[in-house]
Structure formats: C-alpha cells, structure tokens
Amino acid sequence: MTLFESTVRPVLFRLGGGDAEAAHEFTLHRLAGLPAPARSLMRARYATSAPVEAFGVRFPNAVGLAAGMDKNGIALPAWPALGFGFVEVGTVTAKAQPGNDKPRLFRLRGSEAIINRMGFNNAGAAALATRLAALGPIGVPLGVSLGKSKVTPLEEAVEDYLTSHRLLHPYADYIAVNVSSPNTPGLRSLQDKSAIADLLKALVGPKPVLVKIAPDLTEPAIAELLEVCLSHGAAGVIATNTTLSRDGLAQSDQPRATEAGGLSGRPLTEKARKVVHFVHTETGGRLPIIGVGGIMEPDDAARLLDAGASLVQLYSGFIYRGPALVRAAAKAAANHQAASAR
Numbered sequence: 141m142t143l144f145e146s147t148v149r150p151v152l153f154r155l156g157g158g159d160a161e162a163a164h165e166f167t168l169h170r171l172a173g174l175p176a177p178a179r180s181l182m183r184a185r186y187a188t189s190a191p192v193e194a195f196g197v198r199f200p201n202a203v204g205l206a207a208g209m210d211k212n213g214i215a216l217p218a219w220p221a222l223g224f225g226f227v228e229v230g231t232v233t234a235k236a237q238p239g240n241d242k243p244r245l246f247r248l249r250g251s252e253a254i255i256n257r258m259g260f261n262n263a264g265a266a267a268l269a270t271r272l273a274a275l276g277p278i279g280v281p282l283g284v285s286l287g288k289s290k291v292t293p294l295e296e297a298v299e300d301y302l303t304s305h306r307l308l309h310p311y312a313d314y315i316a317v318n319v320s321s322p323n324t325p326g327l328r329s330l331q332d333k334s335a336i337a338d339l340l341k342a343l344v345g346p347k348p349v350l351v352k353i354a355p356d357l358t359e360p361a362i363a364e365l366l367e368v369c370l371s372h373g374a375a376g377v378i379a380t381n382t383t384l385s386r387d388g389l390a391q392s393d394q395p396r397a398t399e400a401g402g403l404s405g406r407p408l409t410e411k412a413r414k415v416v417h418f419v420h421t422e423t424g425g426r427l428p429i430i431g432v433g434g435i436m437e438p439d440d441a442a443r444l445l446d447a448g449a450s451l452v453q454l455y456s457g458f459i460y461r462g463p464a465l466v467r468a469a470a471k472a473a474a475n476h477q478a479a480s481a482r
C-alpha cells in the first residue's frame with residue numbers, strides 16, 4: 141500500500157461526510173494553490189521522461205490526465221508536477237452551465253469504480269480561454285475537450301462546438317470532440333455517421349482533432365464512425381468514455397449501481413481495452429488512439445498500449461491510487477516502448 145492509499149486517501153474519502161464531489165473540489169483547489177517550490181519537489185518525485193510522438197505532437201511521456209478532472213483548468217500547473225505527460229481540460233461548452241443536480245458523483249469502493257452524472261458543469265469556453273491566455277504554456281501538451289451546451293438543440297450542435305473551438309483552439313495542442321458523455325441528453329447520437337461528419341467538416345483545421353467514443357457502441361457502429369474519422373481528417377480517437385453498463389460491480393456496490401450516469405474505473409478496464417483493440421485492427425493502425433478506461437495498475441496501461449493505443453489517460457485510477465500510479469504507468473509505458481523498439 142502506498143502512502144497515498146494508507147494516509148491521504150482515507151482523509152479525502154471522509155471529507156464532506158464522504159461526499160465525492162466535496163473531496164474533488166477540495167483536492168482541486170489545494171492543487172491550484174500549490175506554490176512553485178512545492179510543484180518542483182513533486183516534479184522531482186513524480187515526473188517521468190519517456191518521450192512519445194503522436195499525431196504530430198511530442199509528449200514527455202505517454203500518460204495523460206483524462207477529461208473531466210479539471211474541467212475549467214483551475215489546477216493546470218499541478219498536473220505535470222504530478223507526473224502527467226499531457227493534460228486534457230474540459231469538457232467545456234460554449235455556454236457556461238451548472239450541470240446536473242447534486243449529488244452526481246459516487247464512489248463504488250468495493251469495485252474501485254465511480255459513477256458520475258456531472259452533466260458538463262463548467263464555466264464556459266470563454267472563461268477557459270481567458271484562463272489559458274493568462275497562464276501560458278504548461279510545459280506539457282494540452283488537449284481541450286469540447287462538448288455541446290445542454291440548452292443548444294442537437295440540430296445546432298455544430299455551431300455550438302464551433303463557438304468553443306474558435307475561442308480555444310489557439311491554446312490547444314489537440315482538440316477532443318466529446319460526443320460520448322452519457323450525461324447530456326442526445327449527445328451520443330452525434331456519434332452517428334452524418335453527425336460526426338458534419339462536426340469534423342467544421343472543426344478539422346489548424347489543430348489535430350480527436351473524437352472521443354463511448355464503450356457501449358456496437359462494433360459495426362464504431363466501424364462506421366472510424367470510416368468517417370478517416371475520410372474527414374480526424375487525427376485520432378480517444379477510447380473510451382464512461383459506460384452505461386453496470387457489469388462487474390462488487391456485491392457491496394449493488395445499492396449504488398442504480399444511480400444514473402457513466403461508470404468508470406476497474407469495471408471498464410477490459411471493455412476499453414477491447415474497443416482500443418477493435419479500433420486499431422479496424423483502421424490498420426492508421427488512426428492514433430488515446431486509450432482510456434480502467435487503468436488501475438501500471439499493467440493496465442501496458443495492455444492498452446499493447447492493444448494499439450499510442451497514449452493513455454487516467455481518471456478513476458488517480459482517485460484510487462494517487463500520483464504513484466501516474467509514475468508507475470509512465471514507466472510501464474516506457475518499458476513497453478523500449479520492448480516494441482527491439
């Protein structure tokens with residue numbers, strides 16, 4: 141057991157009477173307030189140098205922070221200090237919005253899982269653009285995840301994404317098009333062939349555009365989407381978002397299983413790996429993949445890379461394992477790279 145698991149995690153998990161969002165907000169604000177010398181010390185402990193290149197961008201290591209952790213980019217300088225080789229901020233929407241009613245974030249500890257129905261709570265694309273302009277580069281590549289504002293009808297989705305894109309692409313090393321969150325009504329229908337084609341026509345341009353997909357799509361639906369990605373200039377695919385499935389939960393978590401929202405963490409590990417493998421084989425490796433879903437151990441990262449991912453991201457694993465997992469996963473990725481180069 142690491143120091144994080146034996147001392148830090150129990151305190152965080154008790155905050156706010158065990159409310160997961162209270163712990164999230166507390167941690168984010170503490171990280172945002174870290175002074176530069178503290179970040180330097182953390183960097184010395186956690187940062188791993190194992191450069192990788194994907195879709196024309198050079199990454200200091202292959203392990204990134206997944207979207208949703210720092211939606212408004214308030215703690216950006218802290219993430220590279222915790223060892224992340226890239227950071228995906230957002231998902232942000234053109235219009236600021238409060239998200240769904242609380243509670244909307246639940247830990248399922250027996251399963252090392254999380255259910256969330258946050259609903260893209262965020263301060264809006266303009267606020268993020270202002271923050272990024274003031275902050276300047278953070279030392280590792282920055283992805284910006286875009287979603288649709290809840291009040292915008294699906295027929296106007298392209299214009300909504302474009303508004304955010306115009307404001308934010310100057311600060312991004314890549315753009316993630318999130319069409320796979322289960323928590324905005326109708327959003328996942330944007331994964332359909334013609335909708336994703338329209339989105340890519342509008343957004344593909346100065347910065348690499350990656351499409352983030354749901355793990356619940358059928359293989360024929362993924363194959364169709366990949367064709368569109370290839371023919372419309374997408375730079376890659378992020379696989380996967382959270383799942384609507386409740387398979388693989390421990391008995392102790394059954395009462396929580398009925399909460400609406402997307403499930404992440406350990407129950408997603410195998411499912412995400414299968415989707416990454418399918419995307420890789422279906423495209424013959426022509427579309428770079430960021431693999432995400434259920435990386436709880438360094439080996440889980442290595443297996444996603446084995447399945448065809450060029451980079452990986454984590455969210456739930458960071459909640460349960462802390463920064464030691466980032467470092468260990470980056471080292472596992474470096475070993476994987478060295479072995480494939482042989």
Ligand SMILES: Cc1cc2nc3c(=O)[nH]c(=O)nc-3n(C[C@H](O)[C@H](O)[C@H](O)COP(=O)(O)O)c2cc1C
Pocket residue numbers: 206207208209211230231245254256258260285318321352380381382403404405406408432433434435453454455456457
């Ligand atoms: C609380 C929470 C909020 C999330 N918000 C977003 C989001 O805004 N945009 C997005 O693309 N993915 C979001 N995700 C999904 C993660 O980026 C990731 O795809 C998913 O959790 C699977 O990875 P994991 O098993 O390592 O958590 C969120 C996940 C969680 C747990």
